[in-house]
Amino acid sequence: MNPVAPSDFVLWLTLAAMWLPFISFLTIFFITRTQLALSLAVSVSCAAVSLLAAWYLLLGLPAAQPPVEFKMLWMAGAEARISYGFLLDPLSRLMLCIVASISFLVQVYSLGYMAGDDGMAKYYSFLSLFAWSMISLVVAPGLLQLYVFWELVGLSSYLLIGFWHHKFSASEAGKKAFVMTRLGDLGFFLGIIVLLLHLGDLSILKLNAQAAAKLSAGLVTASAVLIFMGVVGKSAQFPLLTWLPDAMEGPTPVSALLHSATMVAAGVYLVSRLFPFYAASPDALMVVLAIGTVTMLLSSTMAMVARDIKQVWAFSTVSQLGFMLMGLGAGSYFAGVFHLTTHAAFKALLFLCSGVFIHHFGSNDMYDIARGGGRRLKVPMITITIAGAALAGVFPAAGFFSKESIMGALAGLPQPGWLAAGLAGAAMTAYYTSRLLFVLWFPRQIAAPHHEEHGHGEAAAHSAFGYWAMGVPLLILAGFALVLGFFGDGILNFLHWGRPPEFFHHVWLAPVSLILVACGIGLAWLEFGRKKAAQAGFLSRLPAVEALFANRWYMDAFYRCMLDYVVYGVFSRLFTLNDRRVVDGGVDGVCRGTVGGGWLLSFLQSGLLQYNLFTMVLIIALVGLYFLVMH
Amino acid sequence: MTAAFPYLSLIMLAPALGLLIILFLPHDSKRAVRWVSLISAAVSLLATLYVWQAYDRMAGGLQFVERTLWVKSLGIYYYLGVDGINLPLVLLTSIVLFTGVWTMWDLKHRVKEFFALMLLMVVGVYGVFLALDLFFLFVFYDVSLFPMYPLIAIWGSTRKEYGALKLTLYLLAGSALILPGILYIYFKSGLFTFDLVMLAKAGLAPDVQYLGFFLFLFGFGVLAGLWPFHTWSPVGHVAAPTAVSMIHAGVLMKLGAYGVLRVGMYLCPQGLIDWAPLFAILATVGIVYGAFVGLAQTDLKYVIGYSSVSHMGLVSLGLATMTLGGVSGAVFQMFAHGIMTALLFSSVGHVYDSTHTKMIPELGGMAKVQPRASFFFILAALAGIGVPCLASFWAELLVFINGFKVYPVLGTLALSGLVVSALFMLRVVQKTFYGPKNEKYAGCVDIRSSMIWPRAILAGTILLFGLLPRLMLDTITVGVAPLVELFK
Amino acid sequence: MQPVIAQYIRPEVVAYAVFFFVLLLTLGGALIAVIPKSIIHNVFGLATSLVGVAGLFIYLGSEFLAMMEILIYVGAICIAIVFAIMLSQPMHLQIPPRLRPKVFFSFVVSLVVFISFTVMVVRTPWEQAVRTSNDWGVKRLGTLLLTRYELLFELISLVLLMSIIGAVITAATASSEKAPGSRDGEEDGV
């Protein structure tokens, strides 16, 4: 379908949705930083306007609207012409809405969570920056604009993960996130260059429509896989998945934003954005599927042993992202996007609920929280259960439907192994989710109600305003997590412009996966829920395996080793040595040689008058002799 | 087109006039010296801004030309002019000079001599960028190099005599290649003129271009920090005082790349085609190598020095691609890197002045102690690692695209240098500005309100051209397009 | 006996004898001026040699120059040297032994010079220029000095004047500068 130019109203609405967060960032960062209330007002109101615009764009435009495209030239340097503008098609409208909603909710939530923090204004400016870059990424009409904001998303997550930069671990995590995603972006950028050099135009619509026709199959696969490297970095897929669990060093609302709608979602979004392009290369899809599967299984195992509440969710994010990629890799555009949507809702909810606990008890450890009396906090306790159910894929929560559609796509594949892996993953998901929930619900010893440890900003947290600022977003998100699943068909129709492709429902699949989920929950009940349970997983009986899982399959250690021994130890040291000794040493050697030569020659300058005379006379005499003999 | 008013001479001679006035001021009138320097820098800046906005981008080519015969028997002309290539660099010089003078406002030690030498150096820099006559270009080139020695040796720190000597010797060694190159071209062309434009129009024999470009490549390459002739740069930067580092890393290193571009590539296009693979290899090695070595440094200024090596490698790679995008990217990178490095050095300069250390392990948590200085440093560091919407991103983008297009393997290697440079820059940011603060430096003051402005100008420039790259690129492309035609 | 002697005392024989005597004075004096270690002997050798040179000048037709030679060199310069010796080189001090290699190499170099110049002297075809004047008189000398060579004459006077002033200043300031230094030296000596 050919794109149409936007009407004036849509143009300004979209630009408002895109630019208000940026304006808010600039205003807060450079002008109103010292006035907290004003800054908060600016930020939240900009986010609200942006949210409204996004919802209007999602619902207000006609369903069968052809894509709306608007471009202006941003940079022109010979071959590379980067346009700036937006592309509104169902996918970007849906995603725009998700991003705007989550970032608005997170901003509201942070009013309570971050109250009393020194850098709260700065925090809000960064949130705005994050929203701006993610929104611009989502609506980008061309790959180069997408790449630009892709990098900016990386930057804003760097700033936010390392927000409490006086903590070493936080700044370390920010750095790790940035560098590891940068590693993946290397491939992304190369892929873009390959496409640019062969196509000359990186408009997403054209790319999706024409790439297969214009490029050779090998080239499509190569560039698709290269671009997928960026996804691997951004969406924390195997082998670059270890930065995400560390990224929870940032404030919890940031984690919510990061894990649901912005940073990691960007990767999956990119694959969906270029889905027709990927679909042109079965090999590339196979790579996506394989990476997704490996990641999903690995991170599920890691989540099974983590004690840190945020870490459990972090691993679950990684594994759910793996699920999405599996869905996309299996060839179902809808399944991936649908799961992305529902996941955004329930994962944001999970983190925000955990944030309340962490905020209240000042601890990340789920046993500590349980012992502190976590279950007395009614709103977060109920909402976290809903979100957990969604994550585990329990009917009727949203996760069930989206996961079901992914399983459907996997079942359509010729090899049954993928489906088996998917089902195993679902069971594991159910296990670790319910493990955490049971620990929270059925603590072994409960401390006295008033013997609580407080996190930061405790005074503000207990105010009514703070409580409701944090509570309302939870309730809203819980609503979404519950009902979003029933909109599956609507989203399907919407995404395919009202002409959904034939979609196979496997009747036997839902019961099978439900049974597996039940098994997972049951196992967790046996170990953690029932009265006599020791609250120790079956894995604790296999210390080696547990250690393997808890140490993230030693991937971190591997990277640390690589960094320490290969990058620092070998390259950096060798090059430095080379620089000091060989290059610089060579130069110094030349200098020393010159000085030494001068020193040697200085013996000729003995200061002895007669010696100089002697030389002079001798040379004159010899020259004289030479001329006489010659002529 | 002949300008009615000699704006270019004004740009160049305003610092010279300032220099003269300073020389006649009494030794202890420090305020007057500062003000005279600042005003002459401001006059240059304003004139540059006027030329920048008045330059006709549709017409392109050389504008604001001033051409007078100087020595007839040797064919030497006083010949100034701007096109899309040197206009950004003149703008860069003006900005860095103005902010540099302002940054050194608090200098106490031998103020008069410092500003006099600095202005002298800048006169040379303007001369090189503006002159279109090889003789003048070379003379100004050396004028801009000589003041470095006293500037570093007197006002520097950390092995200053060593650094100054090394830098001077290196650069003079480069000059020693350039002069034969110029004379070689002069005699072999048969025109007996130093007029760059005439020489370029006449065209030289391929073998003359071959040798000529070789001489220019390595002669100017030394100043551009071309690997492996780069070691003067970190040592010199470490030793130099803040403003000198700013001008030196920000502007002077560009003289080298500009020389390769204006003299080498303009006069000897065939020579570049012959030497391009070697040039590209050296550039790529420089990019990767500089990043890795920077990773192992513990001195803040060394880190910046090596990042300069890495970034100037990008400039060289861009030039070696011989494509419109690549060369434009290289020119843009010169500008962006100049501003960025100036900002880095001016922030580090403040940290060093207040804490008296620039060793990374000793610092830490400076973001809490000196939020302003930290902000500027981090902004510049982010620009350095190619964060979008900051000026150097676009330049790097263009260079990488064209680098990959012309040299796929080298381009990929250079790209991987980007990851390493991200690693080492963030490492510095983390170790120095983040983390728990060192109580020893807890009482150190931040940048004063009035001293924010020079840094803010630099930061604003980075942001402005980062958000609106066309402002810069449209001009550059106009200048580069005719040059690139030579390679076809 | 008269004729026998007269047979030998022919004018040309006498002339030769005297010539050889003059040569002997010149070269022998020169050797004495150079070889002995005692500086005062050297000065006497120099004086002898200079007298010989004056004799040679007579043989070459210029009595005036011979007289000047004796006046200026023997009379003035040698005396000045003697004064310098008295002021600077205490005669009673031990004279350090010679360095044989130095003497040897000096000899070799001088020999090389000698050979090269000898070759030149022998191989050059000397040609008589056209005589424009045959007047050896002192009067013409004086006229020329004050006409054609006036500038040179003035110049040489100036050089002499300056050198004498310079000599005085050098000797004088050196002594005044030396004053503290020499005391140091004496203290060292003590």
Added chain:
Amino acid sequence: MNSLTVYLFVALLLFCIGMFGLLQRRSLIGMIISIELMLNAAGINFMAFNRFLGPDPAVGQIMVLFIMGIAAAEAAIALSLTLALFRKLRSINIEHARDLRG
């Protein structure tokens, strides 16, 4: 006695003896003496050419007169330097005066 070569030869011998002395003497005064010898050799040469080859006998004599003037000036300077050197070093041994050693 009446051949140019004889005089040139004598002058050459005198010159070389002077040079020998100049090169091997350590005493500054000894060196001055040697220089005087060499100057005289030059004078003999002038006179010899004047006598046998020159166009005008007055010219050679004038040259020798100039040489004498120069020699006088040279001697004055050299001797004053000797005195200065002696005051500085307490010696006129030329091997002790080597401040210019590189």
